Amino acid sequence: MxxxxxxxxxxxxxxxxxxxxxxxxxxxxxxxxxxxxxxxxxxxxxxxxxxxxxxxxxxxxxxxxxxxxxxxxxxxxxxxxxxxxxxxxxxxxxxxxxxxxxxxxxxxxxxxxxxxxxxxxxxxxxxxxxxxxxxxxxxxxxxxxxxxxxxxxxxxxxxxxxxxxxGNLTSARIEFKEVSSSDAILAKLSDVQKQLSNLKSNPYIGDANNIPVLISQIKRSIQDYCCQFGISITMLKNTNNNRYPLYNYVKNQTLQWNVPEYILKNIIDAMI
CATH class of the missing domain: 3.40.50.450 (Rossmann fold)
Structure with a gap:
């Protein structure tokens, strides 16, 4: 049946x-x-x-x-x-x-x-x-x-x-406009490039040639974090909740560079 x-x-x-x-x-x-x-x-x-x-x-x-x-x-x-x-x-x-x-x-x-x-x-x-x-x-x-x-x-x-x-004040407003996906990607890459350029003026960086050393250390710190806590890069991509401990971990591993926190976060996000 x-x-x-x-x-x-x-x-x-x-x-x-x-x-x-x-x-x-x-x-x-x-x-x-x-x-x-x-x-x-x-x-x-x-x-x-x-x-x-x-x-x-x-x-x-x-x-x-x-x-x-x-x-x-x-x-x-x-x-x-x-x-x-x-x-x-x-x-x-x-x-x-x-x-x-x-x-x-x-x-x-x-x-x-x-x-x-x-x-x-x-x-x-x-x-x-x-x-x-x-x-x-x-x-x-x-x-x-x-x-x-x-x-x-x-x-x-x-x-x-x-x-x-x-008094009689008017609140601020933000205007939004649609852009193509390629334009959005280029804008993000441009912003990240600006952050890297800002590092050149950081007195703790010294020579601009030290930037690749810093980037390498950040990358290695991300990998160490994933290994230590059993988190994959895919998990970091799919959820933002895991990123705040990551930000703090990488920051502690790169204290000698004295990189501004917002720049460090941008670089980490771009790497992920």
Whole structure:
């Protein structure tokens, strides 16, 4: 007797809206990169519980120049959480851009960081730097409610995140244009070439002939990282989540060159 085939049911998954994260990732003050990994996990848990997908604003599905990627995500993400703990300069700059776009933004910081004058008028959600478990539970609950409330309020007519405090100002806008795939690739290669050119003026590089030595060391560090942690290059290509430990690993292996972090990330992304 023939068995009747049952129609296969495919479950369509609705893509969650993106909640961008802006935060330190490298050691600063008494906070190690491991500390920031834990903070990122806490923020990601809260974001997921609020119904959003957490994404570092420097992440993207494609391999591109990190500065362009950051600006695009700061503009496009439905909501962004900025951790201004330790007042990391990159974080403060990216927070400024997001506020200029006047889009939903939440500021968090640890209990050992002081308020900055320009952003003190915006509510900050405080968490303990020592990441005390019970206080972090309360922090996550507060953050979940704040995410939901901030997005809902942003949909109301006349709502503004920041600019309303300074009079009748207009938020910044970004114009997008379509280009061919070949033009996009050439633009990325051009940007990477500029980063390499910037290395020539780095006093720690010295002779421009040392650049191939540095590139070779970066390449070797990537290979060592993959071997040590059992991660393939393919995995690094397909997901951005594995890259932040990689960035820190390569940075620690190339400290003597004193390469600016954003340039180092661009070179690593280009190599992958």
């Amino acid at each position: 023939a068995t009747e085939k049952q129609p296969q049911q495919t479950e369509l998954k609705t893509k969650k809206p993106i909640c961008g994260i802006v935060m330190p990732i490298s050691s600063i003050e008494d906070c190690s990169s491991t500390h920031w990994d834990e903070v990122k996990r806490i923020l990601t848990d809260a974001i997921s519980s609020a119904g959003y997908e957490a994404n570092m604003v420097s992440d993207a599905d494609d391999i591109g120049v990190i500065q362009s990627r950051i600006v695009q995500n700061l503009y496009n993400n439905e909501i962004v959480i900025c951790d201004v703990s330790c007042k990391n300069p990159n974080v403060m700059f990216e927070l400024g851009m997001r506020l200029a776009f006047d889009k939903p933004t939440i500021i968090v910081m640890d209990d050992r960081t002081t308020y900055s004058f320009d952003t003190s008028i915006i509510e900050h959600i405080i968490y303990p730097r020592d990441l005390n478990y019970h206080k972090i539970v309360t922090f996550k609950e507060t953050l979940i409610n704040k995410i939901t409330g901030t997005v809902e309020n942003s949909k109301k007519s006349g709502h503004t995140t920041f600019l309303k405090h300074f």
